[in-house]
Amino acid sequence: MKIINPLLNEQKRFRRNGFLLALLLAAAMGLLDYLTAVSDRIDLRQTQLNAATSDLDHQLLPLLHLTKVLQQEASAALLKDSGGTVLLDGKVSVLGGADAQTQPLSSAEISMLNQLTPVFRQQLKASRYLLNLSYLSETRHWYHLEDVDARGLEMADSALQQIRAMPHLQATSETTNLLVLDEIKHKYGLQLPVRQGKNVVGHLLLEIDLLDIMRQIKLAEAKTLLLLMDKVGKGVLAVQDGQLADSSLYNGSHQHDNLQHLALLPFALHLQPDADADRSRELRTFLLGLASYLVPMMLLYFYLLSRFKRKVLRPFSRLLIHVARLARGDNQGVRHIPMEWESVFRQTEDIRGSGSEKSDQ
Numbered sequence: 001m002k003i004i005n006p007l008l009n010e011q012k013r014f015r016r017n018g019f020l021l022a023l024l025l026a027a028a029m030g031l032l033d034y035l036t037a038v039s040d041r042i043d044l045r046q047t048q049l050n051a052a053t054s055d056l057d058h059q060l061l062p063l064l065h066l067t068k069v070l071q072q073e074a075s076a077a078l079l080k081d082s083g084g085t086v087l088l089d090g091k092v093s094v095l096g097g098a099d100a101q102t103q104p105l106s107s108a109e110i111s112m113l114n115q116l117t118p119v120f121r122q123q124l125k126a127s128r129y130l131l132n133l134s135y136l137s138e139t140r141h142w143y144h145l146e147d148v149d150a151r152g153l154e155m156a157d158s159a160l161q162q163i164r165a166m167p168h169l170q171a172t173s174e175t176t177n178l179l180v181l182d183e184i185k186h187k188y189g190l191q192l193p194v195r196q197g198k199n200v201v202g203h204l205l206l207e208i209d210l211l212d213i214m215r216q217i218k219l220a221e222a223k224t225l226l227l228l229m230d231k232v233g234k235g236v237l238a239v240q241d242g243q244l245a246d247s248s249l250y251n252g253s254h255q256h257d258n259l260q261h262l263a264l265l266p267f268a269l270h271l272q273p274d275a276d277a278d279r280s281r282e283l284r285t286f287l288l289g290l291a292s293y294l295v296p297m298m299l300l301y302f303y304l305l306s307r308f309k310r311k312v313l314r315p316f317s318r319l320l321i322h323v324a325r326l327a328r329g330d331n332q333g334v335r336h337i338p339m340e341w342e343s344v345f346r347q348t349e350d351i352r353g354s355g356s357e358k359s360d361q
Contacts, residue, residue, distance in 0.1 A: 007313050015305060022297040030290030037285045045221075046258060049271045052217050052226060053260040056269065059129070059213045063190060063206065064264050066127060067176050070204055071192045073119065074135075077112035078196040085110060089117045091147060095140040095157045103139045108196060113143055120145060132207035136160050138200065155181040159189055159205055172200050178265050179205075186211050186237060186244065214239045223274035225249055229259065231266045315341045323348060 087110055105113075113135060120133040124145075134156070135143040142156040162179050163171050170177065172193050181187040188210040193200045210228075214237060217226060227250050228237045235247030250272060259268040315338040322334045322345055337345045 007316055011305075011308065011313055014308065018301050018305065022301045023294070026290060026294035026297050029293040030286060033289035033292075034282070034286040037289075038282065045271055045273070046260075048220055049258070049260045049269060052219065052271070053262060053269045055217050056213065056228075057263050059216065060262075060264055062127065063129060063208055064176050066123060066130070067190050067192045067204060067206055070116065070119070070123075070133075070206075071174075071194060074112055074116060074194045074204065075196070077115045078108045078194065078201065080111070087143075088114045090143055090145050093142045093144070093148070093153060093156070095142055095153065095160060105137055105139070105141050105143070106201070109135075109137060109201060112194075117145070129209045129213055130206060131209055132205075134205045134207075135194070135202055136163070136205055137202040151182075155187060155207075156205070158182070159191065160203075163191060163203055176265065178210075178267060180236065181207065188237075210237060211239070211244060215242050219271070221273055223277055225272040225274075227270045227272060229268050229270055231268075236267065311340070314338075319344060319348065 085107060090113065092105065116135075124130055124133060133145065136156065136159060137143070140160065142153075142160075144152070144156075148156075159179050159181055163177075166177065174192075177191045179189045179191050181189050188208055190204075190206040190208060192204045194202045194204055214226060214228065217239075219226060222241060225238055225240050225245055227235050227247060229250075230236055235250050238245040238247040238249065240249075250270070259270050261268045318334050318336075318338065319341065322337075325334065334345075
């Protein structure tokens with residue numbers, strides 16, 4: 001009678017369950033590695049965002065300090081009022097509009113501008129990122145150093161409209177405001193009010209090269225969008241790899257990246273990595289993590305499966321054949337006995353011999 005090897009079923013279960021277990025463990029460990037890598041990348045991106053914000057604040061600090069100094073000098077000059085009637089240098093343009101005033105610049109304002117004009121020209125030569133210095137009066141007069149075209153007048157008018165659209169406390173506070181002078185050509189300016197006593201008589205307007213400032217900020221990841229956003233979350237200016245980019249590229253899909261607010265202006269910076277490159281990187285990270293665990297576990301799985309077959313299943317099958325041959329009256333059984341199983345085979349023969357002796361008695 002043929003004896004069925006019960007270990008064959010156990011081998012089938014081990015082969016199936018072992019493979020699934022190794023696969024699940026490798027997937028779990030690969031997923032854990034992937035989540036850890038994503039968390040580390042988010043922390044690194046936040047560190048880069050903090051560094052970029054600090055860099056932008058550092059670049060803006062001299063310009064903001066200059067606005068404060070000019071504001072103080074202008075206010076002091078207005079208080080002295082030397083009775084000036086003629087501008088010694090510069091140009092004055094009257095901005096249009098339905099509420100345009102015909103009242104000219106006051107003598108105090110003319111005296112102030114005569115004193116500040118040499119300072120304006122000196123700062124334009126000495127200050128990096130400073131493109132222009134001008135003065136906007138509350139009577140819609142715009143004082144500038146050089147002749148301007150219609151586009152320049154539109155920029156000045158836009159600046160005055162933005163100032164008047166601000167809440168009164170913001171427009172007259174000691175905090176410098178950033179204005180968008182020309183959204184298409186990416187012209188930006190810093191504004192501070194000028195007071196004569198407690199009354200605001202005008203505003204200093206410093207046109208700055210904000211785009212060039214943003215270009216100087218270095219980012220570790222290529223194709224990363226660096227976006228400057230206002231306090232309502234609207235994109236103001238964006239650069240990518242040191243070049244101007246479209247601020248509308250912001251897709252809002254990286255809300256886990258915090259906005260980092262500037263210390264000197266009511267604006268914030270945001271980093272948005274390239275979505276395709278990010279997905280490709282994350283997929284590679286997961287697959288590499290999965291492979292790093294799956295390959296050794298599969299090697300261990302096949303090694304244990306082979307060892308079980310070689311050291312247990314085959315010797316046990318030979319033992320069953322050996323028992324079957326002895327039962328048929330074969331005195332020798334199988335010839336090649338595995339070394340580790342030799343004692344088992346000998347005990348089987350001894351049991352058979354003892355059984356035969358008892359039956360003869």
